[in-house]
Amino acid sequence: xxVVLALVLVVVAPAEGLRLVWDAAPGASCPDQAALRGRxxxxxxxxxxERTDLTATASVRAVAAxxxxxxxxxxxxxxxxxxxxxxxxAALADAAALMIAVAIDPLAALAEAPVGPVPQDRxxxxxxxxxxxxxxxxxELPVPGDRGVVPVPEDRLLGAxxxxxxxxxxxxxxxxxxxxxxxxxxxxxxxxxxxxAGVGFTRILPRPHATLELGLSLAGRGWRVELNGGxxxxxxxxxxxxxAIGGVFRLGFGxxxxxxxxxxxxxxxVFPLCAGLQVGAMYGRGEGSGLKEKLAARSLWLATRLxxxxxxxxxxxxxxxxxxxxxxxxITRPSFETAGGVAVxxxxxxxxxxxxxxxxRLR
Numbered sequence: 001x002x003v004v005l006a007l008v009l010v011v012v013a014p015a016e017g018l019r020l021v022w023d024a025a026p027g028a029s030c031p032d033q034a035a036l037r038g039r040x041x042x043x044x045x046x047x048x049x050e051r052t053d054l055t056a057t058a059s060v061r062a063v064a065a066x067x068x069x070x071x072x073x074x075x076x077x078x079x080x081x082x083x084x085x086x087x088x089x090a091a092l093a094d095a096a097a098l099m100i101a102v103a104i105d106p107l108a109a110l111a112e113a114p115v116g117p118v119p120q121d122r123x124x125x126x127x128x129x130x131x132x133x134x135x136x137x138x139x140e141l142p143v144p145g146d147r148g149v150v151p152v153p154e155d156r157l158l159g160a161x162x163x164x165x166x167x168x169x170x171x172x173x174x175x176x177x178x179x180x181x182x183x184x185x186x187x188x189x190x191x192x193x194x195x196x197a198g199v200g201f202t203r204i205l206p207r208p209h210a211t212l213e214l215g216l217s218l219a220g221r222g223w224r225v226e227l228n229g230g231x232x233x234x235x236x237x238x239x240x241x242x243x244a245i246g247g248v249f250r251l252g253f254g255x256x257x258x259x260x261x262x263x264x265x266x267x268x269x270v271f272p273l274c275a276g277l278q279v280g281a282m283y284g285r286g287e288g289s290g291l292k293e294k295l296a297a298r299s300l301w302l303a304t305r306l307x308x309x310x311x312x313x314x315x316x317x318x319x320x321x322x323x324x325x326x327x328x329x330x331i332t333r334p335s336f337e338t339a340g341g342v343a344v345x346x347x348x349x350x351x352x353x354x355x356x357x358x359x360x361r362l363r
Contacts, residue, residue: 039097196357206237244290253280299334
């Protein structure tokens, strides 16, 4: 009975290998793309970079502190970005090669990281050769079978082994590691100080009015909480049909607001959508020649604020700019009238406010 052996050739599509894009600004005196790829291959071996699916995109641009490297490492499982600055573009290229190699094979890359050459002045130092003294016949071991003990002079025991000073360790040249500008807050939380000014354009107060706000914010990934204080400066008004009777009105409040923050991860522009509760008081003081007695009064202010904003902050920056547009719904409606029953002002049920401001990231 004959046996037929069939040979099956399995063709496996080879990995595409490391895809590297290196864009250095003219005049940067940086290594070219081929040199950078060669450095990665020197750390890992040519076979390792041909088997990976990593895509590395790097660009170098001039900044005030020297040179800025932006490196993106992408593969099927995800991607990450790194931003480094240094005065020497060649040092950035070394750091980029090391980070690419670590992304491909961390153990091999760290084992093959360069340590720099030995300084010439140390390499030229003469080596001192210590020649041991000739053996002393009196120190010879007894012949096998001879049970006698050969005495050893005490002075020879004390000086038999010459003292040798330990060799001085050669200095190691550390590889310069550029400073990473990214700052990570504990647990990813960010604390900010927010200040702004705006315009109320409905009859919460008798006429369009200015608003001033100051507050603190605490933000995480996709959310934000604000604690604000606000003030609307005094606005004058007169009673309808009674020009001689009027008053001056102002508003102060505290506010707790929560926001959802949709937007791209680490994007410089985000769009918070917020809802908050305002608690405060509206103050009024009568004025005008038609009043015999000018009294002052205050009334509880309780309202909700709903709205959105556009916030822009440079990447890794501490100061940002925001623009907001909000609707204000009064839960209580303060109203003011004279002792004779003449209505001077009553707050509207719904109001609106547009605002602009700055935000400083504290941590």
